[in-house]
Amino acid sequence: MTLLLKLWSLYARVSARFPALRSIVPFIPVVALWAVVAESGMFPRAFFPGPLEVVHSFGTLVYKGILPDYLEDSIVRLAVGTAAGVALGIPLGVLVGLNQRAHALLWPVLLFFQAIGDIAWLPILLIWFGFSLTTMTFVIVYTVLFPVVLNTALGVRSVPLELHRAAASLGASRARTIWEVVLPGALPNIMTGLRNGLGYGWRALIAAEIIVGTSGIGFLMFDARRAGSVVEILLGMIVLGLLWYMVDAWVLAPIERATGQRWGLVTR
Amino acid sequence: MPRFPRLWAALKFIAPLALLLILWEVLIRAFGVGPRVFPDVASVARAGLESLQDGSLLSHAGASLGRVAVGTLLAIVVSIPLGVAMGVSPAVSSFLTPLFRFFSVLAGIAWIPIATLWFGYGFGAITFVIFNAVFFVVTYNTLLGVASIPLPLRHAAASLGAGKWTMLTEVLLPGALPNIVTGIRTGLGFAWRGLIAAEMIATNVGLGYMLFLARDFYRTEVIVFGMVVIGILWLLLDRLLLAPLERATIERWGMVRRA
Numbered sequence: 001m002t003l004l005l006k007l008w009s010l011y012a013r014v015s016a017r018f019p020a021l022r023s024i025v026p027f028i029p030v031v032a033l034w035a036v037v038a039e040s041g042m043f044p045r046a047f048f049p050g051p052l053e054v055v056h057s058f059g060t061l062v063y064k065g066i067l068p069d070y071l072e073d074s075i076v077r078l079a080v081g082t083a084a085g086v087a088l089g090i091p092l093g094v095l096v097g098l099n100q101r102a103h104a105l106l107w108p109v110l111l112f113f114q115a116i117g118d119i120a121w122l123p124i125l126l127i128w129f130g131f132s133l134t135t136m137t138f139v140i141v142y143t144v145l146f147p148v149v150l151n152t153a154l155g156v157r158s159v160p161l162e163l164h165r166a167a168a169s170l171g172a173s174r175a176r177t178i179w180e181v182v183l184p185g186a187l188p189n190i191m192t193g194l195r196n197g198l199g200y201g202w203r204a205l206i207a208a209e210i211i212v213g214t215s216g217i218g219f220l221m222f223d224a225r226r227a228g229s230v231v232e233i234l235l236g237m238i239v240l241g242l243l244w245y246m247v248d249a250w251v252l253a254p255i256e257r258a259t260g261q262r263w264g265l266v267t268r
Numbered sequence: 269m270p271r272f273p274r275l276w277a278a279l280k281f282i283a284p285l286a287l288l289l290i291l292w293e294v295l296i297r298a299f300g301v302g303p304r305v306f307p308d309v310a311s312v313a314r315a316g317l318e319s320l321q322d323g324s325l326l327s328h329a330g331a332s333l334g335r336v337a338v339g340t341l342l343a344i345v346v347s348i349p350l351g352v353a354m355g356v357s358p359a360v361s362s363f364l365t366p367l368f369r370f371f372s373v374l375a376g377i378a379w380i381p382i383a384t385l386w387f388g389y390g391f392g393a394i395t396f397v398i399f400n401a402v403f404f405v406v407t408y409n410t411l412l413g414v415a416s417i418p419l420p421l422r423h424a425a426a427s428l429g430a431g432k433w434t435m436l437t438e439v440l441l442p443g444a445l446p447n448i449v450t451g452i453r454t455g456l457g458f459a460w461r462g463l464i465a466a467e468m469i470a471t472n473v474g475l476g477y478m479l480f481l482a483r484d485f486y487r488t489e490v491i492v493f494g495m496v497v498i499g500i501l502w503l504l505l506d507r508l509l510l511a512p513l514e515r516a517t518i519e520r521w522g523m524v525r526r527a
Contacts, residue, residue: 012359023366030367047386108281109288115506116499119464120476123483124491128305196454203377203458207465210380218378222469225381233382237374244373 023245049231054238057231066220071239074216077133078198078205081140085197089145090190093152094178097186103153114146118204122211136208143204144197148190155189156182191256198252202244217243307489312496315489324478329497331473335391336463339398340456347403348448351410352440361415368408375455376401376462380469389470397466398459405455406448413447414440445517453510460502475501 015021031051037043038050061067096103096110118139125135159182167177183190209218217236224232289309295301296308303311319325355361379397387393417440425439467476475498482490 008359022362026363026365026367027370104280105284105287108284112285112499112503115502116495117461117464117502119461119468120479120495120498122468123479124306124488124495126483127486127488127491199373199454200457200461202373203461203465206377207380207461210377210465211468221378221381225385228385230382230385233385237378237382240378241370241374245370 046228047230049234053231054235057229057235061232061235067235067239070216070220071243074205074209074218075243077136077140077216078201081137081205082144082194082198082201084137085141085144085201086148086194088141089148089193089197090152090183092145093149093190093193094156094182094186096149097153097156098178098182107153110146110149114150118143118200119207122208126212131212131214135212136205139204139208140201143201144194147197147200148193151189151193151196152186155186155193158189159185191252195252198247202240206240303488304486305488307492311489312493315487316493316496319490319493325497328473328475328478329501331471332463332467332475333501335394335474336398336456336459339395340402340452340459342395343399343402343455344406344452347407348410351407351448352414352436352444354407355411355414355444356440358415358419361411365408365411365415368404368411372404372408375404376458377465380462380466383466384470391471393470394463394466394474397462401459401462402452402455405458406451409447409451409454410444413444413451416447417443449510449514449517453506453514456505456510460505464498 011021011025015025035050035052038045038048042048058067096106121139121142122135125138129135129138163181163185164177167181172180205216206218206221209216210222213219213222217240221233221236224230224236293309296306307315316325319328354364376397379400380393383393383396387396421443422435422439425435430438463474464476464479467474468480471477475494479491479494482488482494
């Protein structure tokens with residue numbers, strides 16, 4: 001017990017100095033537990049491999065060049081789809097948020113199409129475009145689009161009317177009001193939308209890769225499933241999780257820091 | 269002010285969708301779109317009627333909803349107590365947060381391959397996918413919710429003589445409730461998509477399977493009908509169950525202003 005306490009206080013002191021440790025150290029006991037359970041032979045080895053085997057298969061797949069290739073495919077798909085979804089979604093969201101008529105007309109339609117959900121589109125997309133890149137891109141754009149549109153519209157409508165009027169009475173044109181008042185005011189919501197959209201788009205990508213099945217991390221996992229190789233499935237899951245950490249830490253968080261936090265709109 | 273505000277609101281919601289229906293029919297006729305590309309309204313309605321009459325719609329939708337209900341309820345029952353227990357101590361919760369964030373990122377679809385391997389194709393694998401989609405997201409959010417309750421509040425309650433139980437029911441749970449409800453809503457969103465994907469891959473009954481089977485026969489009218497059903501079911505679930513729940517908790521405590 002005292003040893004544990006000592007370890008804990010050491011961890012507390014070190015992690016205060018190096019905050020990055022806080023998102024790494026908690027995984028150590030989990031991996032250790034995983035190794036112990038796998039070693040104990042509680043489950044058949046083929047169903048429940050240990051961490052070392054996963055690391056080994058990581059090495060093999062990287063060496064063969066499969067993993068980097070698939071990873072690149074997945075990331076490119078996600079990036080292209082997300083960029084297109086955002087490029088379409090923000091203007092549409094501003095329109096729906098600013099124009100009363102557009103809101104009345106489009107809001108129910110948007111809600112309905114969002115409810116259908118990306119993955120339900122896969123069968124008909126497969127009929128239209130076959131097992132192709134178009135199908136996957138369509139699904140991701142669709143998934144990212146709706147959260148971005150709906151949240152942008154919410155954000156735009158949450159900008160107080162007084163601010164519009166103040167900007168207008170100071171002589172700002174309509175376009176300038178949108179650029180300098182509406183968009184910054186809606187940014188926290190837009191970021192929420194982007195986060196949600198990426199969260200869903202990410203899952204849609206995996207599902208699409210499993211079902212369409214030509215390449216990508218989702219395909220890697222399902223292909224491994226067909227071959228009964230749990231090691232590679234686990235590897236795929238870990239890669240997916242790490243990838244999200246990177247997207248979050250290197251893409252989303254900096255954007256939020258540079259915009260929302262700077263303007264004091266988001267408190268972290 | 270109209271005389272029946274709720275009816276008026278419902279009409280205003282439905283009118284654009286009805287417009288969309290008309291537009292759909294007009295476009296199909298104007299461009300002569302073949303039924304293998306996109307069906308017309310009448311054939312979708314016929315497909316719907318057919319599936320109602322032979323009871324297949326009911327069995328597919330029933331199977332899907334049953335899986336969602338079982339998986340979600342199990343997950344909620346397990347994850348809220350777990351989340352509260354882990355969130356009580358600030359040190360423990362800050363230690364565990366990265367772990368649960370990692371797993372809530374993976375929650376849902378990414379588990380389909382391994383779930384089908386562990387449980388075989390069928391009810392077990394799909395319910396497992398739904399369970400863990402909801403479980404990790406709700407646990408993570410509960411953890412965050414409890415951890416975000418200001419420590420002075422807990423000290424205040426304790427110094428006013430609150431026991432463990434009172435503390436739980438009067439401070440911790442209400443304080444974390446907005447987060448919990450948000451977690452449930454997000455988790456169900458993931459679960460619903462996971463369900464459709466898993467049903468396409470790993471079963472022989474359910475809405476996702478219905479769509480995927482229709483694809484094999486190029487029966488676009490069945491696919492479109494299934495999509496409409498999925499959309500309506502989720503809208504009902506979200507608007508009648510989740511949104512009111514969120515309103516009842518978050519808005520009551522003035523945490524979110526709704527536009």
